Amino acid sequence: MSDKKPIIPPNGEGISNGTRRDFIKQTTVLTAVAMAPGTVVKAASDHIDEQIAAVFEKMPLKMEVNGKLQNLSVEPRSTLLDILREQLDLTGTKKGCDHGQCGACTVHVDGHRVNSCLTLGVMVNGKKITTIEGLAKGDELHPMQEAFLKHDGFQCGYCTPGQIMSAVACIREGHANSEGEIREYMSGNICRCGAYPNIVNAIQEVKAGGQTV
Amino acid sequence: MKQFQYIRPASQAAVLDAIAKSGSKIIAGGTNLVDLMKKGVMSPDKLVDINSLPLNTINTSPKGLHIGALVLNSVLSENSLVLDKHPLLSMALKAGASPQLRNMATVGGNMMQRTRCAYFYDTTMPCNKRTPGTGCGAMGGYNRMHAIFGSSPQCIAVHPSDMCVALAALGATVTIAGKKGERHIPFTEFHRLPGEHPEMDNHLATGEMILGVDIPDNNFAKNSYYLKVRDRQSYAFALVSVAAALDLRGGVIKEARLAMGGVAHKPWRLFDAEKFLAGKAPTEENFNKAAQLAMQSAKAYEYNAFKLKLAPATIAEALKHAGGLA
């Protein structure tokens, strides 16, 4: 592969920022290729060049992650979770099931908690993402992080980023008014180590403390 | 997951254009579609993201309460108009999925979500709904979660939604748009029974989309209840769920509405039981009789026979809650 010359325009870098149509205009090779991705895949398998397919099938994605603007080029099928973990090396957000069944991948999109494993990256274009890495202010932990530490709201720690992102949202949403309500509204985050009561205690403490979360 | 094209049209007309082809699929919250695409159960060539359309409003209208197709399940469950006029809908929504998923899931997507049948999800197994003609894996297989009403030899899957059970009970109407314009159908006629064509979940035609639902005003707000029985306390699909709504006046049931989830290919309205309750007193005895009436056409398979007992028990229990007896 490395000996094949990429048939991408010299200003290939611009591709990730431009739209797909711009890109097609820029290249003569590609205008010969039909629009359907299937054709491109076939072109690739016919060894025209794999890298065409790679670029062709990617789309620009601009999002703000933890306050930092990210300009990316992603396949539409890439989930926000995989983009965070594999492309941005923000591995604090975890994959526990990849199907919306565990909550380990919980992040905030424009302040709301969602499962990033079922969120296509291209669908959060222009949005603000907060992950566990963006919660603390420098060395100063977020009150929820402090409370999790104090109440041992975890054991192995794998579900923890998702739990904390969810816990912060739980209070912001106004769903932390009783132990029962917290339990129900934290049920989208599975903890196989069984830290649930400690998690509830942590949330209750933060809620009672009245700090802004 | 197969590669696909992704577009996000800015207008309804552009969406309708884009979904005219059979390989195109609307995506709203993505919580069901992305899941199924990862599994290879659905593999559209093109995703049409409808999130730029102005379909996320909840407002009162001459027809009652209008809810746009893009309203999030979480937003809907907390909306003051809903809590005030149709608390049953809020209860049902809150019983579904998880807070995170409800923050993504839309009304239209919830209606269109596909069955959770394991045979449907596993592309190596037979399933007439996924791959017509391959047989029904669940029929002679592990069918604990499956239908007791309205199934066909082709399919015994159930519709997994909680929200839809409440909307069926509340007699909502669905607004659908297509190239030829808009049409309205009663919610209870939106989803279909499997019959000979289990691959079709509902009566939405190719090229059509859901714009929203309307719930007519009613007198059920004070006496309604959603009861969901599941294997754990939260974040699980229903073994059986019941939406019960009573219009109680002067100690008499003026009108009753009952619908069940987890028992059929569609939200299952219990018309006979409703009829029986009309004009009766809200007593435990009447509730039990209504529950028995509701079970007349029920039929069980190897692993779901317990539903023949659980379903009437849940109906009676939900009615007791709605009627203030529990």
Place this chain on the structure above:
Amino acid sequence: MNKPIPTSADGMSRVDGRAKVTGAAKYSAEYNQPNMAYAVLVGSTITKGTVATIDTKAASAAPGVLAVLTYLNSPKVPGHIPTKAQKPSSKSGPLKVFYDNKILYNGHPIAMVVADTFERAQYGASLVKATYNKEAHDTQPPKNITQGVGAWGGKDFTKGTVDAWKTAPIKLEQEYTHPSDVHNPMELHAIIARWDTPDKLTVWDKTQGTQATRDDIAKAFKLKKEDVQVNSQFVGGAFGSALQVWPHEVAAILGAQVVKRPVKLVLSRPDMFTSVGYRPYTWQKIGIGATTDGKLVGITHEAVGQTSSFEDFAEGPINTSKGLYASPNITTRYKLLSLDVNTPTWMRGPGEATGAFALESAMDELSYALKMDPIDLRMKNYAKTDPDNGKEYSSKFLDEAYAMGAAQIGWENRQAQPRAASQNGWLVGYGMAGGMFGAYRDVAVIKAMMKADGTLTIQSAVSDIGPGTGTAMVLIAANKMGIDAGKIKFEMGDSSLPDAPMQGGSATVSAVGSAVHDACTVLKEKFQQLMGNGGTDKPDYVKILKDNNLPSLEVLTKSAPGPDNQKYSMQSWSVHFVKVLVHPATGVVKIDKVACVADCGKIISPKTARSQVVGGAIGGIGMALMEEGIIDHRYGRYVNNNFADYHVPVNADIPQIDAMFVNKPDPYINPIGAKGMAEIALIGMAPAVANAVYNATGKRVRDLPITPDKLI
């Protein structure tokens, strides 16, 4: 007795807690390497037979795909992964990945696609198409299970008279089944394999034992131990699933060899059901008899546990009956049932958790037959010496634990008559059950180094799957050295560090903790020697180093069990008390209150110890109420291999859990007086729930899990 109940805020917070709450803690899949490729496994879709054809053309041609490995083209593994299951009788042993075309179970890896991105590898995997020569398979335990099961499983055991329970005036015989439960730690098993040279390998791998994994990989690939580096800094739970090297780990290493790039392989959640073991389906029968005043006459405990067609995995469900009560006559029989499934493995409380469900349910049934309080029945048969071998116990305060738990749950509110209490329309029931698990101590080595700035670094190869090993070690060292815990750093999860056993059998604190204790003792003595005149008990380490012109002082200490570990019977004990609410119409069970008491010697780290007991109890609640791996036997294939259909408890299922400790040091097991607690935290919980459900409803559920359908 009136000790305050520990709270979640008591004690020192975890030393690695900050890393865990900020997302800085890195698990195996998170060491992204330059030029790394991604691997995805393809599993068989039949259960038994051979691969006839395998078409990898489309996959190989798909964008980004670098290689597709199958048995046809994969490099062969030069050695073998040694079996961790019991000595294979006539069986072929651990699965050799991409070795031949045989299919041994549904999901057996038949191919692996390696591509430049995860998405492309996954799509490539969907394009691999195989055809098979199918053979008839069997994945279903037969109805008359004792017929035709394999002979192996250990020798029958009898103390006193065989089946003496039959002669007792009050007796019962019942069968209990336990489905296959899957560990399902939240972290998916993952490995990144990187060949540094053709005979030097580095892996970031989810393992409970960096060195055991290193040794097994070295054996398999015929490498020198020192040329295999295993890193496992943070492990996102395991519960036994990471006690051995599995085929996917070998596959990733092979893949890295083929594409000459580092390869990351993360199992999918469905893969987790067929790739890394599970707690096996087990059928049990208990015959138990007592005199009319409740003295046990005899217990007979039979069990048949599921295993695979290619490995004999045996565990000890029957051990519970050998050791829990002072019965004069005990008979046990244990057999294995070979099915066309993947091989089971140890899962938290292996054997004993299964066994305790049967025995402690049967004891409860007996208590009703005798019209005797279940605690009184247990006290009446309290074992003062080990009924199995007559040895004295190194320590046993289970009687105190019974009393503490009973007081905390409000046992006096229990109605002796089932289905006699209700609360807001829900039936109320109380139940209790106990557990025991051997307390062990293994050999471990610790390096301890005091630096000029007064910080102490301690090193061990040990992994931490969640209990808080580092925290406990730091506390032991702080205590011994008399310095602030904040000055101590514990380095771990690296096979090149000093020898440590695997994290299993609740023995880490006992082994590694003792080594920390011993190393610190030696180190402190060195300082005291430097001071001369016998030193003081509180040496000023910084000053001594400075005075002696030393940059640092270090020791490497090996710590091993002594003769006492043979002389005494060493066990950890627990008792669980549960109050349940059961809805009479819908059969829904709510756990209302839980009190657990552990007698596991001295508590080293109160905060993490409490969390461990709480977590074990929750695992037990899952086992009791919802966990069950379900196979459609027509296809031999799982139909609930995901977190939506395989239920584990969620937050809403769990109330506050009162976790208490007897907290009396064991004088003999090791210098720190701590016994294990991970297993006993779970063992006994499931029968406690089942017994409470019986007390609430009058329905005895003998086939786990206790789902609503079984109670209506």
